[in-house]
Amino acid sequence: MSHLPVLIIDLALILAAAGVTTLLFKKIKQPLVLGYILAGLLVGPHIKFIPTVTDNESIHIWAEIGVIFLLFSLGLEFSFKKLVKVGGSASITAVVEVVSMLLIGFVAGLAMGWSTMDSIFLGGILSVSSTTIIIRAFEELNVKHKKFAGLVFGVLIVEDLVAILLLVLLSTLAVSQQFAGVEMLTSILKLCFFLVLWFIAGIFLIPTFLKKTRKLMNDETMLIVAIALCLLMVLIAVKVGFSAALGAFIMGSILAETTQAEHIEHLTKSVKDLFAAIFFVSVGMLIDPRILIDYAVPVLIITLATILGKFLSSGLGALISGQPLKTAVQTGMSLAQIGEFSFIIATLGVSLKVTSDFLYPIAVAVSAITTFTTPYLIKASEPFYLFLERTLPKKWVAALQRYSSSTAGITTLSDWKILLRAYITNTVIHSVILVALVFLGSRYLQPFITEHIINGDRGIIISLILTLILMAPFIWALSIRRMQRTAYSHLWLNKKYTRGPLIALEVLRIGLGTFFVAFLIFQFYDTFVATLIAIAIIIAGIFVFSRKLQSFYDRLENRFLGNLNARQAQHAQPEILPWDTHLTELIVSPDSVLVGQTLVDLAVREKYGINIALIERGKRMIPTPSRDERLYPHDKVLIIGSDDQLATVKPLFEGQGDPHEEHDFPKNEMTLQKVVINSQSPIYQQTIRDSGIREKSQGLVVGIERKGIRILNPDSNLVFENEDIVWIVGNHKKIPELLK
Template sequence: MLHLPVLITDLGLILAAAGVTTLLFKKIRQPLVLGYILAGMLVGPHIHFFPTVTDSESVHIWAEIGVIFLLFSLGLEFSFKKLVKVGGSASITAIVEVAFMLLIGFVAGKLMGWALMDCIFLGGILSVSSTTIIIRAFEELGVKHKKFAGLVFGVLIVEDLVAILLLVLLSTLAVSRQFAGAEMFFSILKLCFFLVLWFIGGIFLVPTFLKATKKLMNDETMLIVSLALCLLMVMLAVKVGFSPALGAFIMGSVLAETTQAEKIEHLTKSVKDLFAAVFFVSVGMLIDPGILVSYAVPILIITLATIIGKFLSSGMGALISGQPLKTAVQTGMSLAQIGEFSFIIATLGITLKVTSDFLYPIAVAVSAITTFTTPYLIKTSEPFYLFLERKMPQKWVEGINRYSSSTAGITTMSDWKILLKAYTFNTIIHAVILIAIIFAGSRYLQPFITEHIINGNKGIIISLIVSLIVMAPFLWALAIRRIERKAHAHLWLNKKYTRGPLISLEILRIGLALFAVGFLIYQFYSTWASIIVALALIILAMTIFSRRLQAFYDRMENRFLYNLNAREEQNKQPEILPWDTHLTELTVSPESDLVGKSLIELAVRERYGVNIALIERGTKMIPTPGRDERLYPNDKVMLIGTDDQLAAIQELFNGAIKDNDETYFPKKDMTLQKIVINSSSPVFAQTIRDSGIREQTQGLVVGIERKGVRILNPDSNLIFENEDIVWIVGNNKKIPDLLRKT
């Protein structure tokens, strides 16, 4: 008799339960994540009415793969360029929210008498909102075009990075079991170092590799290569002491900067959905319904703390960042939930065996409740804002409006700020690269050469020379390269106050470069004589080959910047505007009355008060389109307007309303008709364009027979003549009224 492995049996059971529950949750229009969790509870060890998963260890391995692909997918949606562009408002809002929720979670746990690690992890669980739940709610409620939605998405991007940082810090804290300040600082420093290094290396290498192999890539190979890159980065992250989830997130964010990002996201979606389903089912398997009943009061307390705390902290952060009261209220009520990252943080506590058994199911229960409440909170956010505006003292409202208006102005930076910012950025980037080369040369290159190529002192010298050659362009950039020449020149002209500090900065740069060389040499030779000789040689070489080093470095920098900006150039869009007017993207539905019409015909500016800034048609970008440009199905249109204006035109793009007052006619009314023109016909002696056939009859002239000559698809400037036989495709009820002799 054939024996079926337990893993396959369990997987079949998991997917069957997940399939049934997700169909049910789709029917009742609830998040699929909750369906997966319910499926896990049904097939888990705590409910015995259904078949139970037997090999839970194997399921947990599949679940870890699910976490990897889930974080990889979040990375594809994240991208560091987006983080840079979210602006001060989203960053301030996210930081204020996370800080307050960490404190609220910790205090709530302490008030309920929980252990220290439970309180710390509770704060981490409550600090991050759910990207998946918010995006789904925005889509269902049709508010993605509104101004506050852009701020919410920016906050979510910042929160994703904060969640990654929390995973690292909580892992360090769980292992040490104490607040060791030096160890925590070292962990943060190590994380920042590898984030910078992986980002620079990834952007330089991965897009170049994908571009070089583009002709060889079909969907199958692109999927395999993308997953391979993800898992290789996972292995590298684990090798240097980080979690697999961090490696997956980093590779996703690197691939998000490539021109292939959308394709990779599409190809890996099915893989992510499969393994993420297993992960969320495994989440449900760990929930004991008995614990939920026993901890009903803590669940209620934490749910209220989540909703009220996130509303107040996010709203306060938005106000501090200069947002209007309306945007702040809507943002706060949109972010009042926890989700997938909270599950991952809770799973970390269980994996490291530092949290109590009850914390995990409580987190899941709170997430489930806040998932249900999120759409209702978003819906009621605008009425609640109007209520607050009526009840608040008028002076407060006016003060908030003045503060919001004042922060919306353009800020300028002094020459010193520009120069110091550039010098700091230059120093950090090249210091990270040089440190990486030093350790790679001393710990990997030198042992490899001395063991496999040349033994003894000669092998060490070769390793040192190779390392110095690799370091040379970056040493030149750190010590000699001119940065922000204009700001530097302005400051240099002020002899009395600024030349001294400028000279000090240049000396500091050169000193850091010499220190890097000395530190490298010290890894190979510990004698001062060798260090001094090598320093003299590297200074001489950099002086002689300065131009070549500059040219080589410029080529590398241009390649890096090209890779970094390639996707942005491909999908270039205008910047977001201040105040209530903002940009949003709408897609022309094939059923919309906009299809085939020119912008002058649509007159969206005159009728709706909005402007069309850009049309994206496949890979083609049409910025500030002209009046004769037409819209076609699935065009992506960037519109500028207020929330109300964009809401009014959104239904037109979706095909929900008609662009004119004509009644809808069924497909069967579209027929091919033959009309004979005579001197008394309303269209006689008019051009096809001026005749109004298209506008008044929804018809199209497809052919004309004139004096025995047939003209197929006639030009719109052709004039109707007596005894023309005209073939028209259109509404058979309207064409006769216009063309037949009355």
Template structure:
């Protein structure tokens, strides 16, 4: 008789149960994740009236693979470039929310009599919202074009990175079983070091490899290569002491910056869906229904803590970051749930055997309840804001509006700030690279050469010379390379106050370069005389061959930037004005009544109060289009207006708002900005029409705040006065010139 392995039987049972519950949950329009968890509960060991899984160990291995592909997929959607473009509002909101929810979870756990470790993991579970659930809810409710959605997506991007940090910190804490501040700091520094190193190395190598092999890559080969790259980074992450999930996430974020990102995401989606389904089913298998009954009260308490805690912390964070009350309320209610990262954190506690058996099913139950409540909370957010506005003291509402208005817009960067920012980036990036080269040279290159090629002192000398040769371009960039020449020259001309600090900065740079050289040589020789001689020779060579080193380094930098910018920059969440106006992209459907009409014929500003800031027609960009410009099928139009105005004009575009918030529409140079007019401003005393703002900044004046009064869509004959706060949608590189 033919014997069928137990693993295949169990896998068939899991997928059959998952398939049935998937169809059921599709029918009732609920998240599939909950269906998978229900399937796991049914085939798990706690329900006996249907066949159950018997080889739990193998299923857990498959579930680990599911976590890897789930994090790989999240990394493909993450992108470090998106994180840089997120902006201060989303970053502040996310940080405030995470810190508050960590504290709320920890305090709630202790109040219920749980152990310290259970309480810490509960805080971690509650601190991260669900990207999948929020995106699905936004799509179903049709609110992705509203301004608070951009802020929510930015918060989710920051939360993804925070969740990765939490995985590392909780792993360290679970292993050490003590709150060692020094150990935690080392873990954070180690994580930051490898994040920077992997990102720099990955962006330099992976896109280059994909470009070189592009002609050989059919879909099958691309799928195999993508999964191989993912698993190689997983192996590397485990090798240096991190979790497999971190490695998968990092490789996904690296591939997200390549021109093949969409293709890779499409090809790996089926693989991710399969293994992620097994992971979520394994989540359900760990749920004991009797525990849910016994812990019904804690589940209710934690659910309420999640909803109210996230609403208050996210709303407070949004207010602190300068958002209006309406946006803050909508953001807080949108983020009031937990999801996939919470499962992974809970799984970590079970795997490391540091949390109690009841914590995992409680987390799943809370996630299920908050998943159901999320769409209703989002729908309820605007009426709740209107209720708050009526109930809150008028002075409070006015104070929030003034604070929001004062914190919005652009600020001028001083030369010192610009210079210090560039010097800091230069120091961090090249220090990480040099430390990595020193480590690889002393730990791997030197032993390999002395054992396999040349023994004794000659092998050590050759290893040292090769390592120094590799380090030299980066030593030059750290110590000698001229950064922000314009800001530096401005500061240097101020002899009295700035030359001293500038000289100190240059001495610090050279000192760091010498320090890294000394550290390297000390790994090979312990004689200080030889170290001093070698450092003197290296420094001399750096100055003598400075021009050649500059040329070589410029080639490396150009290659890196070419790879980094190969994929068109993703849409950044727009800055939000105190009038509730924001930028959104609309597409002109071929059957739209707008096709063929000029902007003056459409009169969208007069009829709807919106402004058209930019038109993309294929690869052609038309910033601040003229009144005689016509709209054609499939034009992508960048429009500024309020939520209500955009909802009204959306019908003209026949509901063709781009549902992909992260489309490749290159509008990063267009943004809403604020300038303050004074008596020395070039436009002072001139009308809007005669000021040349349209010509100088490719911009439109969309609002003026004068003596506390707001004028939306001002007439072109209005004259600029001293103290006017002027809001412009235009080229963010040209608008600051108006401040000069």
């Protein structure tokens, strides 16, 4: 009989233990992550009465592969475009929570007599909530359609990026062993530089590659290509000094912008589940039960700090961002746990040998306890809000309600804000590209040409010219390209005192372009006079060939934007905050009693208080459908209503076949927005029917607030008055026209 390698024996033991605990935890309806950790505890070196893993080093390699695929899958769900659209409320809530928990963890560690490094890592461990656990809890409790769930998902998206930043900063801090401000700032700038560069290059190249090879791709080749791209980015990230986890996350987020994102996520799910299971089992293997017994008090203290700290910080962040008290309470109690990123941060401390042996098992124990408490906290959030509403002074509740109402709605940007935002974005993006091209030309192109093609000065000159040709379109875009022409002309023509700052901005742009050219030339030559001559020639050439450069750059930009927008992203949806009313998507089940009936026969507005804003039928979109429109099987319906109304009507759409199934379909056009009527508004003193809102904005008036009185589902004969606050669901591009 041939000898069986130890690795295979250990892997069989790990997967057998994971399989048994998975079945057990499925039976008792608990998160599988806890089952994997228990399996690791059983097969780890600290429990001797059953067979244990012997080759820990090989298992750590498997676990690192698990981290790579776990972060890759999180990247596929992340998407930088979602981050841009996540909205101010989620961003503010996430920042307040992360900063607060970093401080709470650090102070708690020091108060218990831990070292500075242990306390810093504890703060990092506590600062990030668990996406996996929250999504599972929302599905089990059937609350994904509720208003606060959208805010929680937005917070989790921001936290994912913050966790990546923490991995980089904690790695830098662990290596330097001190708070080196310059070194930390350098790490942040380096991370930002490579994030922008990788995102731009990835979006420009990878969707085009997938599009060109689409006919050659079957499931097998798509899986191989996706994993190859993931591991290639891992190699690049490690090469430039970052972690493998960061590279996997970045590639996942790039692929999330492609039309193949869902397909890739489906194909890689089994691979991710396998290696993630090994990772979580390896987490359990590092737990020493004796340490948990010895540190039972710190585990209890940190658990309470996690639950109370996250509830208070997330709730406070939500209130500051303009959310009502109910949403803030529900959000805070939903985020009160730690999870997968916390494990990865704890693993980082162990691998770098900068944290004590007790920190890792304590973090796992706290995660296990808070995982158990999360569903109960979510269930208790609404009763606790009702308790607070009864207990708090009425003035406080009314003030919070006024504050949340005043922060919602459409905000118009001034011409200066529009112009400066465009200039800053343009400068950052093209500066990153130009710096990358300079180093590409001086570090790689020039040595290659002088060593393999032409030696001496001629090789250097050819390298310089080729690099300048590559840089020319981006120098033109940075220094000369016109942006936001309408806002620029308004500022130039209407306000003479703004011409000076506008001229200064243009001079600054040209100066930046000149700087990058000089920076490139100094990589090849030190002669000052030669540099001045070269810069003069280049600037003249850019002006002479401006049209050709513009045409070439436009083609590059169109390809990039086409790739970026190929997959429709879900828009962050504003909410009627005081009324607890918001948008959600439902699908008409073939078993639904609604099938075949017209909207006027269904009378859902009269019976349930909801409005149907849009019907998606195959590739056809029907915004603000007429009363004679019928519902058919598999129609995707965008509905506006309160949490209770949506919960009541949801079973009607889903039928009796599978009442718990949820479907999320991105809608690119329909949003809920607030318009404030004044005497200059074109719909002032008109009835809802005569205003043409349905025709002009494909919109539906769902609510009006007039002198403190709220009118939900107003009659079509109601006349708009001055200072009416009107809530409209419709085409997000057309509704702002009503402000003019």
